[in-house]
Each structure stands twice: as structure tokens, then as C-alpha cells.
Amino acid sequence: MEAFAKLLELLYFTNSKLTKTAVIHDYLRNTPDPDRGWAIAAIAGTLKFDMFKRALIKKLILERVDETLFALSYDYVGEMSETVAHLWPNSADKTAIQLPSLSEVVEHFQQAKKADVEHYLVELLDNMTPAQRWALVKLGTRGLRVGVSARLLKRILAEYGNTNIDEIEALWHGLEPPYLDLLGWLEGKEEKPDVSQRVTFNPVMLAHPLDEEKLQGHQADYINLCDWQTEWKYDGIRVQLVSTPNGKALFSRTGDDISHSFPDLLAKIDFEAVLDGELLVIRDGQIGSFNQLQQRLNKKKPSKKLQAETPVGIVVYDALNINGESVTAQPLQQRRALLEQWYADLNVESLLLSSVLSPTDIADLTALRQQATDTQHNAVEGLMLKRLDSTYVSGRPANQWLKWKRDPMQLDAVMMYAQRGSGKRSSFYSDYTFGVWDDGQLVPIGKAYSGFTDAELKELDRWVRRNTIARFGPVKEVKKALVLEVAFDSAHHSNRHKSGIALRFPRIHRIRWDKPANEADILATVKKLIPDQA
Amino acid sequence: MGCSRSRDNLLQFISSVLNTQHPRDWIETRPQGLYCRPAGCFIDPHKPVARAIITHGHADHARPGNQWVVATPATLDIMQLRYAEQAWQDHVALAYAQPLCLNPEAVEAEQVTLTFQPAGHILGSAQALLEYAGSRLVISGDYKRRHDPTCEAFEVTPCDVFITEATFGLPVFKHPPIDQEIEKLLESMRVFPDRCHLVGVYALGKCQRVILALRELGYDEPIFMHGALIKMCELYQSHGIELGSLIAVNDVKDKRSLAGKIVLAPPSALNDRWSRKLPNVRTAMASGWMQIRARSKQRNAELPLVISDHCDWPELLQTLTDVNAPDVWVTHGREEALVYQATNMGFRAQALSLLGYEEEDD
Numbered sequence: 055m056e057a058f059a060k061l062l063e064l065l066y067f068t069n070s071k072l073t074k075t076a077v078i079h080d081y082l083r084n085t086p087d088p089d090r091g092w093a094i095a096a097i098a099g100t101l102k103f104d105m106f107k108r109a110l111i112k113k114l115i116l117e118r119v120d121e122t123l124f125a126l127s128y129d130y131v132g133e134m135s136e137t138v139a140h141l142w143p144n145s146a147d148k149t150a151i152q153l154p155s156l157s158e159v160v161e162h163f164q165q166a167k168k169a170d171v172e173h174y175l176v177e178l179l180d181n182m183t184p185a186q187r188w189a190l191v192k193l194g195t196r197g198l199r200v201g202v203s204a205r206l207l208k209r210i211l212a213e214y215g216n217t218n219i220d221e222i223e224a225l226w227h228g229l230e231p232p233y234l235d236l237l238g239w240l241e242g243k244e245e246k247p248d249v250s251q252r253v254t255f256n257p258v259m260l261a262h263p264l265d266e267e268k269l270q271g272h273q274a275d276y277i278n279l280c281d282w283q284t285e286w287k288y289d290g291i292r293v294q295l296v297s298t299p300n301g302k303a304l305f306s307r308t309g310d311d312i313s314h315s316f317p318d319l320l321a322k323i324d325f326e327a328v329l330d331g332e333l334l335v336i337r338d339g340q341i342g343s344f345n346q347l348q349q350r351l352n353k354k355k356p357s358k359k360l361q362a363e364t365p366v367g368i369v370v371y372d373a374l375n376i377n378g379e380s381v382t383a384q385p386l387q388q389r390r391a392l393l394e395q396w397y398a399d400l401n402v403e404s405l406l407l408s409s410v411l412s413p414t415d416i417a418d419l420t421a422l423r424q425q426a427t428d429t430q431h432n433a434v435e436g437l438m439l440k441r442l443d444s445t446y447v448s449g450r451p452a453n454q455w456l457k458w459k460r461d462p463m464q465l466d467a468v469m470m471y472a473q474r475g476s477g478k479r480s481s482f483y484s485d486y487t488f489g490v491w492d493d494g495q496l497v498p499i500g501k502a503y504s505g506f507t508d509a510e511l512k513e514l515d516r517w518v519r520r521n522t523i524a525r526f527g528p529v530k531e532v533k534k535a536l537v538l539e540v541a542f543d544s545a546h547h548s549n550r551h552k553s554g555i556a557l558r559f560p561r562i563h564r565i566r567w568d569k570p571a572n573e574a575d576i577l578a579t580v581k582k583l584i585p586d587q588a
Numbered sequence: 589m590g591c592s593r594s595r596d597n598l599l600q601f602i603s604s605v606l607n608t609q610h611p612r613d614w615i616e617t618r619p620q621g622l623y624c625r626p627a628g629c630f631i632d633p634h635k636p637v638a639r640a641i642i643t644h645g646h647a648d649h650a651r652p653g654n655q656w657v658v659a660t661p662a663t664l665d666i667m668q669l670r671y672a673e674q675a676w677q678d679h680v681a682l683a684y685a686q687p688l689c690l691n692p693e694a695v696e697a698e699q700v701t702l703t704f705q706p707a708g709h710i711l712g713s714a715q716a717l718l719e720y721a722g723s724r725l726v727i728s729g730d731y732k733r734r735h736d737p738t739c740e741a742f743e744v745t746p747c748d749v750f751i752t753e754a755t756f757g758l759p760v761f762k763h764p765p766i767d768q769e770i771e772k773l774l775e776s777m778r779v780f781p782d783r784c785h786l787v788g789v790y791a792l793g794k795c796q797r798v799i800l801a802l803r804e805l806g807y808d809e810p811i812f813m814h815g816a817l818i819k820m821c822e823l824y825q826s827h828g829i830e831l832g833s834l835i836a837v838n839d840v841k842d843k844r845s846l847a848g849k850i851v852l853a854p855p856s857a858l859n860d861r862w863s864r865k866l867p868n869v870r871t872a873m874a875s876g877w878m879q880i881r882a883r884s885k886q887r888n889a890e891l892p893l894v895i896s897d898h899c900d901w902p903e904l905l906q907t908l909t910d911v912n913a914p915d916v917w918v919t920h921g922r923e924e925a926l927v928y929q930a931t932n933m934g935f936r937a938q939a940l941s942l943l944g945y946e947e948e949d950d
Contacts, residue, residue, distance in 0.1 A: 066881065067885075069888065069890065103707050119759065120929075120932075122925075123759050123929065126924055126925045127760045127925070130758055130760070130922065132882060136880070140760035140761075142880070
């Protein structure tokens, strides 16, 4: 456990990828199995279970620290694990007790009964330094972020084993912690693990944003439409449907298995294929809005009622495997032909085939993108352009797939409340609740915490501190004087908000230091932006 | 401490008999800062005033442009170095433990006496004891209780009202021993012998304390300095504080020779163009704020060194107990938690809202 905490400490405070790589290689070389495999899992976020719950941590700390002081500390630190790490009382005699190894800790929690979890956790925390406590709480609640993404970790592992990152990617989702087979293979001691019989996720192909400047004139040859396939960009959840004779599963874009949330969809699948598409609400062949889809997301066990009310389906736009044959090496034009052929024989009403659009020229293409904002297309958020000769590769290859999202909507709102951020922004007032005018009163309509530069954040933070008029716990109410130009993807009805409106992905587009607050938008204007419900 | 109510009554009774006045009757907060009415004096004002008592030389306490200034000799030297002819129009140097009447023209009953007591914060730092009409008020300024060879140790001074800072006034703040933090730096030097260790330090106080802590742990190689730190180190040396061999980075011809050396620079220079000329830099930052991870990240410090010239939470509480003033006024920092805790400990505590102090200066 000591070595693991030290590893995290080094990674957390190191910015350069080169140093991070060196630190991890050093750890892998000097740490025994299965500890190092568990460390990989913790960093890559592939641990399958919480060792203990946040609620337990909170209960334990409140048994030891005054509630008010805890609340004030938490507000300042901005993060539970670190607050607990510092507040936990140091035990009286810490005569260099050796902590159990990482794998002992993981395995102990894995097998522990509920009552034992608490006892074991307290014993560990009592004997740890603040940095070790932080590592344990992060590990146990699976909230570890040390500036090493899963992708970077795979690259580091590839370098460790002198192999290619694609090899690691292809294996990754078929392997499980503590990765003895993977590490054995990387060190040349074992055969390459065989994952062909497992139902696994294949890393998806991603798009770059289309460069509008290049398109609109200066570089006429940027897009030659006859080389590209144009489709709607759907506004749902990117998924990969894997169905093999060994089983079937639905994965998110990042490889999380989300099958349990969509049993209704998987029950209808009885073919052999790996499909790439967008998960949407599809009822009687009609696509529903993102707002409807939202009710299905993050539901671990959706009720029968919910499944019946908001049935989901997939708009399929690509295939990685058809009838057991991998097609990733074929160009898109071929894959599309095979997909259409296969789809023609299919009779699953939850699966729609993404239509191919045929713009004749750039003006036509631009007009199509404009149409994407029409309210009829409430599940469309722009256009996708894919090179007809592109093979299916994981990652984000240059100039193969392009996305062209419609322009965001905008409104001028007034800052009403501010809260401190967390993580890197703790202690900065970086979360802003904003509102618009209704009958001479400001009503809050959303919260934004992005879109500004670090320099602007400092200015906003200073403004908040100087213009605070009241405090409600961690929330500061500010003078109603600062206009924020807020950009957002769409507006929806909401029963949860007093204003009756919910904005999707609001962010600060511009800070209008110059604009008087009474010139901000009114609620009626914002309500007009809500599309008619289909 | 459980009987504060009856003690209040007793105090009121005594003061009515002796005709004494409580400091709340003769101290007030004004836009310029804390003001002692009978003496016509501000304490650490943040706007230019006619008469100012300055507790120590940090820029958020000692500002330029005041007409008349009273401070310890070292604080005056620091102000002179920083502000030259803007430091003051007139000044009085007052050594520790020497009483000074601030308004000798007044009748004896109306006279206010100022005495400085060491605050243990930085060279020359003082607590200001004000005595008037039979009551005693101590303004701590910034202070700490840890060992610090660059300044005189904090002196516990009995009083009726103790005004304390609360820079680190939350129970999450527990500063580790300085040796342990400096040892982290030395260990990093062993692990990365080819890297130039650039340590961010505030020019006044932190810089010299880090140097002395390195020397106490036996590091006797030359320490390399950003130009902005040199004058202040010379000032410390002129006050008899030995810092060992210091070399300006500008005087080093071949910057590659700084590999494996320690370079000190003000925090603003850490991620500045200036540091690009140093070879294979490993960035450290010495500050009490480094205990909080996000703060270290904001500073881009790869090696956070938790070294503070303020009290941590246990020291703040210990000081309240040691000074044992019935009234505690809490200023700049996280007042809320300290007021809450002091009240629980049986003191009459309140926040004293003073604007203009920089929370970052540590």
C-alpha cells in the first residue's frame, strides 16, 4: 500500500508524460504481482466494485470530527477524499506499522462482510499518513484521477512491453484485473492472451470537428463531396452493440458495459454482428428527443413501466463485424454496402439504418446543417462527414471522419449565485447559477462552469468575492450586475426547475462586463427556443 | 471556560467600578483598516493614512505612502528597501518590549501606550499591544509558533482582547515539521541528480527560512537565486542572519551548470519565461497552501513543500489557550471556523472583517 500511495503521489504532481511514463515503468519493474495489476486497474478505472461507499467514509469522519468544522473544511478543500485524509485524527502510536500490500487490501475488501468493511477501513485509516489515506479513499470509491488517462496508460504499457498500442487496445476489454496474463506477455514470459472467445468492446473510431474556415473558401479542396459520405449527426448516446455466439452486450463509447440498463433492446437482438451507432428513444420507428432519452440513462435497473414508455433503439451507422466476419479493414464504401445488404434481411424494428444524405455542393451541405437546427429534427445535432475510403480504426485518425455540429444557441443571462469548484479549481468560485428576467424578477435557469479561460476565471472569482451580498453555506449570492453570454445546445421543458426550463450543456460564451444587467434576456424569449414536443 | 456568562458579568462589574473601557469602545474598523480612536492611529492600513502602526513588512500589511509610521527597526528597514522615499514621511523605530506613548499631548487618563512583542512570523514581525483606560488589546499581525531561526519567537502576551489572524483557520491545516519537507527536497535531489530544482519562495521570510532550514540539515553548497530575492537576503544578513553562500543566477555564465543545484525564485517566476533557461527543471513550491492538492496543481508544483510562516489549526487553538484573552476577534482568513471553535472553547469570539489582506501570501 505504501508503494501504491507513493506512485499516486508522484503521478499526481507530475505534469510531463515522459516522467509519468518513467514513474510507471519503474513501478511495474519493482512491484510484485498481483499488486501492480491492481494498481493498473485503479489508474485505468477498470476496478469492478466499490470497496466501500462514500456514505460510509462520511459517517466515519463525522463520528470523529465536528460536523460544522467538517462542512467548512469540505467547502474549502472541495473534495471529500482529501478533506477526510487531512481531518482523520492521527492515531496515538504510529510506530512504523507496515501496511498490508495493495492486493491484500483489495482482496480483503472484496471478500469482507459489511460489518468487517467498516472495521478494516478504520484500522487502515488510523495507521496511514494523509497521502496514504487519500490514496485509499480514492481507490476504494473508484474516484482516482492522477492525470493518467486509460489511453495514456495503455500507451505506457505498450512501451513497457515493446509493442504497439493497438495490440493493447485489441486485448484490453477481454482482460481483467490484476492483469497477470497481460503483464506476463509484456515481459515476454507468457503467450499473448487469447480473447477471441469473449464478448468484448472494440475501441471506436472518433471524428474531428470540421474546420469551417477551410470549408468556407480559403481551401476549396478541403472537402470534395464525392469522396465523402454525409449523414445526420444524431443527438443520443454513442454505443457499440456486440452480439456473438458467446453472448451479447451493449457498450458505451468508452467501453463501459451498459447492457443492464437496456435489457429491452438486447432481448430483441438475435444475430451475429458488431455494430456502431447511436442509442436513441425509438417508438414505432419514430426517433424521440434527447430529453426523453435522458430518463433512461444512468438507470441501473429500469422499471418495466419506464421500458414501455420510453423504448430505446439504435440508429446504426457502421459495422465492425457482420455474421462473424470482421469488416474493419474494408473501406467505408464497402462496409456500407455490406451493412445495407445485411440490414435489408433484418427485421428488428428497434434498429434503424442511418440515412445517407446526398448534398450536391458545399452550399447544399451548409443548408443541410442549417436544417439540423429545425425543430422537426429534434434528435439531430449536426452533420457527420466520413471519407468513403476510410477503414475502421480505433482512436481519432486525422481527416477521416468529421463532425459539423450546428451553432449553439445563446442568451444573455445575469449571474445570481456562485459556488466553489472542485479538483483543480477548488477555492475558485467557478460554478455560476444564472437567471433571466421574468416580470422584473430574475429567475434562475441554469448553471455553468466552463467556457472561460483561466485568466477569466480569476477575474470572475475576484468579481464574486467583491460582489457577494449573502451566503448560504457554500453558495454565495452576488449582486445582480454581471451579464453572462451563455451558449447551450438546446432548451427543454422541465418540471424540476422553477423557471420550467432546462438548458442542455450551458457554458459561458462571453463575459459581458460592459452590459447592464437590465438588458439581459427575458424568460419568454428563452421559452420560444424549446422545440415542440414530438 | 464553561462559565463565560458569569465572567462577563464580573468583568462588567469591575469595569464600572474602575471606570475602565473595553477595547470595543475605542477600536473600530474603517475603510482604511483597523483604527485606534484615542491614539488617532491605524494598524496595518491598506490605504495611505496620517498615522500608522505596522506589524511586519509583508506588502499586504506594510504599504507605502503613510505620513507617520511606527514599526520595529527591521520592519522599517524592509519598508525602506521596498518603498524607498515612498516608505513614509516620518517614522519612529520601536524595539520589542519598549512602551511608547502614542499621544503624549493627551491627559494621562487618555494616553494610549503601544508595545511591540515578537510574533515569530518573519524578521521584525511584531504583535502590537495597545493599552488604554485600563484595558489591553493585542493585535497579533501574522504569527507562528514553530521554531524559526530567522526571527524572534512569538511571545504570549496577556490581554483583554486578542485579535488573531486565521490564514490557516481550518482543521485540515496541519503543517508538517519543516525538516520533513526540506528532506523531501533533498531526497528529490538524490533521485533526480541531473535536474535543476527550482523552488518557489516568497521573497520576504519564506526564502530565508528555506535557506536556513537547508543549512541546518547540512546542505552547504551554494544556493542560486533569482535576482528579485537577493536584496532581501542581504538585508537579513545585515541583521546578523547567516545564510551561507548565495549566487545570483544572472552571474552564472553556463546555465547548464545549474543541473543538480537548488535555485530559489519568487512564485511568479516558476512558470515564467525566466525559468526556461534553467536545465531540466523540477519545480517545487514552498508554501502552507501546498498541503491542498488542488493548490499545488494551480501552482504547477511537481514537488509541493508544505512550509508556512503562519500557525496551523492546532497552533491557532493552542495560542488562544495560551493567551487566554476573554475576547477573541478573528481576522483575515477562514474566520468562520475559528470563531466557531473559539466559541466552543468558551471564548467570546467574533469575526472582524478587514478588507485588503491577500490570502495567498504564505
